[in-house]
Amino acid sequence: MRALDIMTTPVITATTDMTIQAAARRLADHHISGMPVVDADGKMIGIVSAGDLLHRAELGTGAKRRPWWLDWLSSTRDLAATYVKEHGHFVGDVMKDRVISITEDIPLKEIADILERRHIKRVPVLKDGALIGIVSRSNLIRALGSLEPPHDDGSHDDAELRAAIVLEMHGQRWGLPKGSVLVKDGVVHLWGVINTEEEGHAIRVAAESVPGVRRVESHLVYPGVNISL
Template structure:
């Protein structure tokens, strides 16, 4: 079985110029946890997940990683969770998104997809054909397809 046979073709996605506000809105509206980030040609340029956002809004006690935090530190402003939540909404998606994209081609075998998802410990992977986004496959899609029909016999 190939990727194009099990992928979800109607992909929720964001553009590289969108903000985290748009990402979070899609996460909430569609009950999802990750989105491909595409350019104007619908080419996959990054992937944004709930984990990427969680890393940003989590407390940074030991190292001040972000310019906002650095400025706040020197100005004496208290860095708190509510402030980080509000600040992140207007951050460009590309600032937090993973740019080393794990993706598969439309003709990739399901076994290779299962192996990739397991080894990389990721929840979903974008599917491309001729360099453009055509779908997405989640771990659940692979599990459902792999065991389809096997449980009905017992």
């Protein structure tokens, strides 16, 4: 799946001359936490989010008054920018003009990586410079919820299941060797020594992810515990 498959369209947008109050109402009315800012030609020039409207003089939520010496150490540029964020009247005063964007053909894995790495909740989708959609974290969650579990026709035998489980763990430092995986009538028995609870969890999930597995029984132990196969 790619951005085109899950993006929201049409996109709720703002303009630079929209008042802060109007922008806040639009965010609230559409139950969104951010929206692109476009110019008269519809070209995206920024983005405004609820975070940009959080510290406002009207609400008494402005930045906490700091000791005079901290203000003295701060640059006038930073002080002026903070004042504008708290007192600006229009979206153009508070929006971010450096915006990360993607194209419609970018895979979902790359989108998830961008959202996580950049600590952002949404990313606009552009085509030939024009705004055509937006992908948010909620779009990715909805895409996940729309997927159906893999269909299993029940034709796997125990040897096939065992081989598939070992293959699923192949290349993982926490994976078990083939001799530590036993399958009987679709029930998987895991034997071996693990160092952490997380390793045991990963091994169990790997076994459960193989279609045809009926149940997983873990006999994994920590170092120093005697086991017998």
